[in-house]
Amino acid sequence: MGKYIIKRIIYMIFVFFVMSFVLFFLYNMIPGDPARAQLEPLKNKLTPEEYQYRYEQLRKTMGLDDPLIVRYGKWIRNTLKGDLGMSIVYKQPVIEVVKTPLKNTVFINIFAIALALGITIPLGIHCAVKKNSLFDKTVQVLTIVGYSIPVFIIVLLFIYVFAVILQWFPVSGMSTPNFKGTPFQAFLDRLYHLALPLMVLTVGSLGGMTRYVRAAMIEALSMDCIKTARAKGLKEKVVIYSHAWRNALLPVITLIIGWLMSVFSGSLVVERMFNLHGMGKFYIDALSNQDYNVALAIQMFYIVIALIGNLITDLSYGLVDPRVRVNR
Amino acid sequence: MTKKLLSIFIVMVMLFSLAACGRGSEEPAGTTDGSEEPAKTDNGQEQTDETNEGSEAKVGGQIIIGNTTELSGDWVPYFQNNAADYDIYNFITGYSLVETTHEGEFVINKTVVAKDPEVKVNEDGSKTYTWTIKDGLTYSDGTPITAKDYVATIMLWSSPVVGEMGGSNTAGQYFVGWKDFATGKSKVFPGVRLIDEKTFSFTIDAEYVPYFYELALVSSSPTKLSFWTDETVDIKDDGQGCYFTDNFTLEAYKDKINAARRAIPRPSTGPYVLESYDEASKTAVLKINPKFQGNYEGQKPHIETIIYKKVTSETALDELKTGGVDLLTQMASGSEIQAGLDLVESEEGKFDYIAYPRSGYGKLHFVCDFGPTQYPEVRQAIAYLLDRNDFAKAFTGGFGSVVNGPYGEAMWFYIETKDELNQKLNHYPYSVEKAIEVLEKGGWIYDENGNPYQEGKGVRHKKTEDGKLMPLIIEWAASEQNPVSELLVVKLQKNPDLEKVGMKINQTVMTFSELLNYFYRDVTEDPKYGEPTYHMFNLATNFTPMYDLSNQYTIDPELYAQGTNQNYIKDEKLAKLAQEMVKVDPEDRELFKKKFVEFIVRWNELLPDLPLYSNIYHDFFNAKLKNYKNNDLIQLVDAILYAYVEE
Numbered sequence: 008m009g010k011y012i013i014k015r016i017i018y019m020i021f022v023f024f025v026m027s028f029v030l031f032f033l034y035n036m037i038p039g040d041p042a043r044a045q046l047e048p049l050k051n052k053l054t055p056e057e058y059q060y061r062y063e064q065l066r067k068t069m070g071l072d073d074p075l076i077v078r079y080g081k082w083i084r085n086t087l088k089g090d091l092g093m094s095i096v097y098k099q100p101v102i103e104v105v106k107t108p109l110k111n112t113v114f115i116n117i118f119a120i121a122l123a124l125g126i127t128i129p130l131g132i133h134c135a136v137k138k139n140s141l142f143d144k145t146v147q148v149l150t151i152v153g154y155s156i157p158v159f160i161i162v163l164l165f166i167y168v169f170a171v172i173l174q175w176f177p178v179s180g181m182s183t184p185n186f187k188g189t190p191f192q193a194f195l196d197r198l199y200h201l202a203l204p205l206m207v208l209t210v211g212s213l214g215g216m217t218r219y220v221r222a223a224m225i226e227a228l229s230m231d232c233i234k235t236a237r238a239k240g241l242k243e244k245v246v247i248y249s250h251a252w253r254n255a256l257l258p259v260i261t262l263i264i265g266w267l268m269s270v271f272s273g274s275l276v277v278e279r280m281f282n283l284h285g286m287g288k289f290y291i292d293a294l295s296n297q298d299y300n301v302a303l304a305i306q307m308f309y310i311v312i313a314l315i316g317n318l319i320t321d322l323s324y325g326l327v328d329p330r331v332r333v334n335r
Numbered sequence: 336m337t338k339k340l341l342s343i344f345i346v347m348v349m350l351f352s353l354a355a356c357g358r359g360s361e362e363p364a365g366t367t368d369g370s371e372e373p374a375k376t377d378n379g380q381e382q383t384d385e386t387n388e389g390s391e392a393k394v395g396g397q398i399i400i401g402n403t404t405e406l407s408g409d410w411v412p413y414f415q416n417n418a419a420d421y422d423i424y425n426f427i428t429g430y431s432l433v434e435t436t437h438e439g440e441f442v443i444n445k446t447v448v449a450k451d452p453e454v455k456v457n458e459d460g461s462k463t464y465t466w467t468i469k470d471g472l473t474y475s476d477g478t479p480i481t482a483k484d485y486v487a488t489i490m491l492w493s494s495p496v497v498g499e500m501g502g503s504n505t506a507g508q509y510f511v512g513w514k515d516f517a518t519g520k521s522k523v524f525p526g527v528r529l530i531d532e533k534t535f536s537f538t539i540d541a542e543y544v545p546y547f548y549e550l551a552l553v554s555s556s557p558t559k560l561s562f563w564t565d566e567t568v569d570i571k572d573d574g575q576g577c578y579f580t581d582n583f584t585l586e587a588y589k590d591k592i593n594a595a596r597r598a599i600p601r602p603s604t605g606p607y608v609l610e611s612y613d614e615a616s617k618t619a620v621l622k623i624n625p626k627f628q629g630n631y632e633g634q635k636p637h638i639e640t641i642i643y644k645k646v647t648s649e650t651a652l653d654e655l656k657t658g659g660v661d662l663l664t665q666m667a668s669g670s671e672i673q674a675g676l677d678l679v680e681s682e683e684g685k686f687d688y689i690a691y692p693r694s695g696y697g698k699l700h701f702v703c704d705f706g707p708t709q710y711p712e713v714r715q716a717i718a719y720l721l722d723r724n725d726f727a728k729a730f731t732g733g734f735g736s737v738v739n740g741p742y743g744e745a746m747w748f749y750i751e752t753k754d755e756l757n758q759k760l761n762h763y764p765y766s767v768e769k770a771i772e773v774l775e776k777g778g779w780i781y782d783e784n785g786n787p788y789q790e791g792k793g794v795r796h797k798k799t800e801d802g803k804l805m806p807l808i809i810e811w812a813a814s815e816q817n818p819v820s821e822l823l824v825v826k827l828q829k830n831p832d833l834e835k836v837g838m839k840i841n842q843t844v845m846t847f848s849e850l851l852n853y854f855y856r857d858v859t860e861d862p863k864y865g866e867p868t869y870h871m872f873n874l875a876t877n878f879t880p881m882y883d884l885s886n887q888y889t890i891d892p893e894l895y896a897q898g899t900n901q902n903y904i905k906d907e908k909l910a911k912l913a914q915e916m917v918k919v920d921p922e923d924r925e926l927f928k929k930k931f932v933e934f935i936v937r938w939n940e941l942l943p944d945l946p947l948y949s950n951i952y953h954d955f956f957n958a959k960l961k962n963y964k965n966n967d968l969i970q971l972v973d974a975i976l977y978a979y980v981e982e
Binding site: 037038039040043044058059060061064065068096097098099107110111163166167170171174177178179180181182184185279280281282284297 | 397399405407409414415498501518593596611613614615616617618620640642644645646647649650653654656657659845846848849851852855857861897
């Protein structure tokens with residue numbers, strides 16, 4: 008087991024470096040001049056000589072005059088030391104500007120994932136147990152509908168119904184501006200603001216997971232061991248949750264761990280529409296503003312998360328199903 | 336069946352549980368009570384002149400301003416160019432020596448200045464303005480404001496320390512000795528003098544005088560140096576000019592300056608103090624600065640609290656409707672404006688709006704030093720082949736206009752010369768016949784074999800000076816995901832009359848940054864950008880109250896080589912008129928207007944750009960906001976200063 012983990016970690020390091028190399032080169036091949044883009048807003052304020060002087064200085068400071076391979080070397084060395092460079096938009100270290108959106112995203116996703124798993128797993132199991140019943144058919148139709156509607160439409164619909172017509176929730180934002188209260192009241196205020204985005208995130212993710220759990224459970228319930236368990240006279244609850252669910256968990260666990268790892272990734276549409284300063288919007292803004300240090304840092308962070316997620320998934324197979332051994 | 340229903344119910348309960356726990360918290364600030372007594376208001380276009388109404392109003396209330404641009408939390412415009420941050424900067428920065436009126440004219444701020452500046456023309460042609468400020472001015476923290484604070488603004492934001500940090504150190508760029516000081520060649524800045532505690536002077540370099548906007552050049556507002564550095568850094572003047580004490584270095588103060596950019600609390604000289612900023616929700620809260628003595632008219636703010644927050648364009652009007660925001664400014668999209676007008680109409684008395692023209696326009700930018708667009712006749716023909724009124728109507732949803740020269744319709748000098756310009760300018764109405772006429776006049780009379788061109792058969796050609804045939808094919812660079820480009824394809828590129836006339840337009844779509852590389856002929860990225868490739872770009876431009884296009888149309892070889900003349904148009908008369916317009920005495924308004932008309936007429940004939948549309952901006956607001964008047968030449972704070980809240 009230990010050997011296997013070490014081997015996987017070595018692979019991960021290799022993949023990390025390959026991906027960093029590929030991404031760095033891809034970002035630097037995008038047409039455009041970051042120094043020019045940064046100086047462009049000042050163009051009207053500068054004399055032509057000063058503009059040229061500042062432009063050359065900026066290229067030098069940003070290291071744009073070095074060959075690409077030299078730039079990669081400098082960048083990866085600094086990255087490994089924890090220095091992810093400066094954001095050209097915020098003029099602050101990347102590590103500083105990324106903190107707030109990451110915190111916001113994690114805060115939102117913890118609730119969103121807990122809600123989604125809390126609903127989809129019992130619902131999927133129930134549908135599988137009551138296969139082809141009216142309840143199952145209704146859920147199937149609803150999940151298909153939910154799965155098919157783009158999140159953008161769900162957001163607009165929810166805002167219109169719950170914020171504009173019923174006025175139960177605010178249209179956007181993460182907290183009441185100029186809010187005064189205790190930390191607990193502030194926490195509740197934040198939850199109140201996040202209720203609508205959470206509803207959208209939950210509804211948006213219900214369809215896929217519910218259907219997946221249902222399918223896995225139906226397959227598990229048709230296994231011979233389940234028939235044997237029932238023949239032994241075990242209680243139906245024990246059959247479903249101890250025997251069938253354990254068997255169904257193997258295919259589902261990949262999805263569940265994927266979801267758990269997605270706690271760090273934001274939803275662009277939901278964040279944009281509800282004005283949440285999260286990772287999805289932050290990443291897209293970094294790309295559109297050509298803030299490549301930020302975009303690269305986020306991308307590399309996600310690569311690390313994905314690699315760790317894969318390792319955890321593989322290890323968890325062994326925990327869930329003793330037949331699977333990961334010691335080779 | 337009951338169990339099934341119960342399951343559904345449980346699922347729904349879980350979904351709404353968060354909503355329930357949030358209901359106990361406070362209502363969002365600024366929520367509009369549905370029972371609010373509808374106040375009788377006029378719409379923006381019918382508002383009467385009530386400029387001084389605000390001065391009699393009671394201080395209090397709160398408004399929430401929504402902006403689609405997100406705050407970055409960097410409160411000085413020397414390191415970034417974010418419009419939302421700049422609004423906050425203007426709320427907390429005041430006591431400028433020179434301020435802008437609502438009509439865009441520069442006036443001396445009598446609240447700050449004890450007497451009109453002494454103006455002296457020096458032997459070397461430079462011009463010195465000596466200012467004396469009043470007693471009793473203070474920052475929001477009570478610290479007295481002295482001459483040193485005014486000098487500190489120019490010194491700090493011209494210093495090599497700021498330049499090396501990647502900031503803009505051009506605050507004193509028109510003053511004698513700026514270049515040497517800003518690049519660190521000289522420790523002393525001779526154009527900036529500290530005379531005594533209340534008196535200081537700025538000397539404009541001879542190169543820039545006379546200049547119609549001299550007042551704007553010699554303006555400054557106070558900066559508390561110790562906030563950006565510490566008590567040990569000082570500015571001194573031994574008779575040769577101001578300089579910093581030797582301890583002011585990049586190494587020693589880089590971190591302090593970076594921290595001060597975002598620091599709260601910070602000393603304010605403007606009508607408001609920045610009370611808090613929430614990075615997570617990108618929201619800033621401002622409170623009245625009780626120490627503020629007023630703007631150039633002595634006007635003080637009346638709205639106690641200003642909240643500035645980010646909104647999304649798709650839901651901005653929903654925010655206004657539900658009380659999430661009270662004011663949305665500069666809405667330009669036709670669909671948004673229509674939705675806003677519907678809201679004002681459907682909820683009569685609860686909401687209001689004002690409308691005003693943009694000081695700028697969207698345009699076709701022609702490159703005038705190569706290919707067909709180097710000939711004015713081709714540029715004019717394109718103008719005749721695009722129905723600009725129809726284009727503006729389609730793009731702005733009917734909330735826009737067409738201009739015929741480089742000006743904004745709210746500029747005082749345009750307003751005062753409008754009738755004359757309307758008579759003299761060519762409006763380029765849609766006309767295939769006129770397009771053909773100008774092209775034939777310009778020598779576009781051949782086909783590809785050099786025979787006389789026959790209408791509708793291929794593209795026209797012109798015999799150039801070297802005897803070669805040039806086809807009338809326009810290469811157009813358009814930025815991706817740009818609705819203007821998309822509409823131009825329909826209204827211009829695919830216009831069947833183009834074929835009739837014998838013109839062809841090829842569109843190439845690219846990212847905006849790549850477009851800039853072609854636009855600036857920037858060879859640092861790739862030598863291909865240095866090669867003139869595109870004859871036409873679709874871009875936009877905005878004008879500030881300091882209307883000076885002399886660099887833009889210069890034929891000075893050095894400036895031209897540096898790309899200042901972005902149209903690459905070499906017209907002596909145009910360049911001369913652009914120069915002459917601003918090289919007039921600041922007092923001589925009539926001469927300025929005369930030169931402005933001459934410049935615009937020449938420009939309109941040459942058409943280095945083709946203005947496509949100029950938006951009519953709409954500000955929508957909760958009717959509790961009274962006496963709110965805005966335009967595109969002033970800052971948001973100037974409009975808020977005169978407004979008040981009536982609940």
